[in-house]
Amino acid sequence: SYVLTQPPSVSVAPGQTARITCGGNNIGSKSVHWYQQKPGQAPVLVVYEDSDRPSGIPERFSGSNSGNTATLTISRVEAGDEADYYCHVWDNSNDHYVFGTGTKVSVL
Amino acid sequence: EVQLVQSVAEVKKPGESLKISCKGSEYSFTSYWIGWVRQMPGNGLEWMGIIYPGDSDTRYSPSFQGQVTISADKSLSTAYLQWTSLKASDTAMYYCARAGQVRGVVAFDVWGQGTMVTVSS
Numbered sequence: 001s002y003v004l005t006q007p008p009s010v011s012v013a014p015g016q017t018a019r020i021t022c023g024g025n026n027i028g029s030k031s032v033h034w035y036q037q038k039p040g041q042a043p044v045l046v047v048y049e050d051s052d053r054p055s056g057i058p059e060r061f062s063g064s065n066s067g068n069t070a071t072l073t074i075s076r077v078e079a080g081d082e083a084d085y086y087c088h089v090w091d092n093s094n095d096h097y098v099f100g101t102g103t104k105v106s107v108l
Numbered sequence: 109e110v111q112l113v114q115s116v117a118e119v120k121k122p123g124e125s126l127k128i129s130c131k132g133s134e135y136s137f138t139s140y141w142i143g144w145v146r147q148m149p150g151n152g153l154e155w156m157g158i159i160y161p162g163d164s165d166t167r168y169s170p171s172f173q174g175q176v177t178i179s180a181d182k183s184l185s186t187a188y189l190q191w192t193s194l195k196a197s198d199t200a201m202y203y204c205a206r207a208g209q210v211r212g213v214v215a216f217d218v219w220g221q222g223t224m225v226t227v228s229s
Contacts, residue, residue: 001170033215035153042203042222043145043153048215086153090212096169097143097155097207 002091004100011106018074020103022087025068032070033088034063036081043086047072074105082107110135112142112204112220119226120194127190128223130204137185138162141207143216144178144189148200158207159187167211194227201225 005023012018022032032050035043045054047063050070060075074081087100115129130142143158157168161180168178180187187204201222208214 031213035216037153042219043205043216044219045215045217048217049213054217084152088153088215092212095167095211097158099145099153099155102152 001094001096002089002098004087004089004098006085006087006100006103008101009104009106011108012074012077013108014077014079016077018077018081018105020072020074020085020087020105022070022072022100023068024070024089024098027068027070027089028066030065030089030092032063032065034061034072035086035088036083037086038083046085077105077107079107081105110206110218112206112218114202114204114220114223117224117226119228121229122193122195122227124194124227125190125192126194126225127188128202128225130187130189130220132185132187132206135206138182139209141209141211142180142187143205143207144176144187145203145205145216146172146200147203147222153203156189156202158211160211161185161187194225196227196229198225199227 034047036046037043046061050065051063062073138161144156146154156172157178159166159178161182204220205216206218
């Protein structure tokens with residue numbers, strides 16, 4: 001089955017840039033979505049189809065996808081960005097959805 | 109505003125049955141797939157399965173096939189997740205999410221608030 005690997009944690013100072021990677025075999029050929037989940041809350045879609053943002057999501061959130069790695073970038077990080085982030089794809093060869101292992105972003 | 113509202117938290121004993129619900133509003137419920145996602149305490153998100161309420165076409169993750177049943181009542185704009193015999197290991201938060209009009213590449217754009225299921229003797 002298809003596996004998506006994320007770093008367990010990323011730490012970043014306020015105002016700096018956080019980059020969260022999502023590794024998968026030839027993930028660049030798939031459409032990647034990213035979700036933010038704060039403690040005690042449901043996940044929220046922050047980037048879809050590699051690099052698009054839903055309405056209401058700040059421009060500070062951006063995404064890219066190429067080769068074997070997709071990346072969620074959070075620019076000018078704020079304390080309110082502290083959360084768990086998950087990548088997500090549809091594995092068309094098996095007709096399954098797959099979530100990444102999740103990354104905890106801590107704001108120093 | 110598009111919303112998915114889930115049923116309240118449940119506390120059950122091992123071996124009991126359970127059906128939790130997810131009601132959609134302010135969109136065409138029959139035209140969008142609805143997915144179910146499990147989150148065990150302290151763990152990540154796991155895709156369980158997905159249903160198209162328009163014709164009840166349903167797909168399951170291999171990890172959950174045979175363990176749960178996903179269904180929908182389009183007249184009530186409600187999707188369901190059910191167990192016939194709960195285990196302690198079913199203790200988790202369960203989310204429903206809207207998954208687009210075409211199964212596959214589309215994101216889960218709207219999520220329910222979650223239903224916490226606790227199974228304990």
